Amino acid sequence: MIQDITTSIRTTVVLWLLTALIYPLLILVIGQGIFPAQANGSLIVNDQGQVIGSTLIGQAFSSEEYFWSRPSAVDYSIGEAAAPTGLSGATNLAPSNPDLLALTEERAEILQAANIAPTADLLYSSGSGLDPHISPASAIAQIDRIAAVRNLSLDDLQTLITQNTEGRFLGIFGEPAVNTVTLNLSLDQR
Structure with a gap:
């Protein structure tokens, strides 16, 4: 024993x-x-050395001069409720829930008012509520609005979208996606 x-x-x-x-x-x-870089959070640092975001976490872009990202059920951890660690999560609304339908219709009206063809990733939030990616089609749908506001050519914007599009993981998993955080940062740097 x-x-x-x-x-x-x-x-x-x-x-x-x-x-x-x-x-x-x-x-x-x-x-x-x-x-x-990845082990420390894939942080984005500006010219002054200040951390302005992460390539892994979306941000709320509502201005006309930026590409809009996916809507967030948790508003990308903005405000007092998110302090100090941040929030993540989906709406937890079932597809049959009338609140989800109303929210989706409201988002579709906002997009149509801005002359943007509604796409799934501009209507629905991601599972984590923090996804910075949209489909290339969703980015292209916003080109006309941004070209008019920023006085840029459509070709220049298309090039920026291509430069900020991430391919499939290992060439076979997932779909190509545009990181709105890095795309909007590239727009500001022009």
């Missing part, structure tokens, strides 16, 4: 060392050594 207890204590200590110390340190070293 003493031998069994000693063996279980040794096993617990060895597994604790592996899972609580060695593995996390190994992952930290690999992350900081090989993928430092």
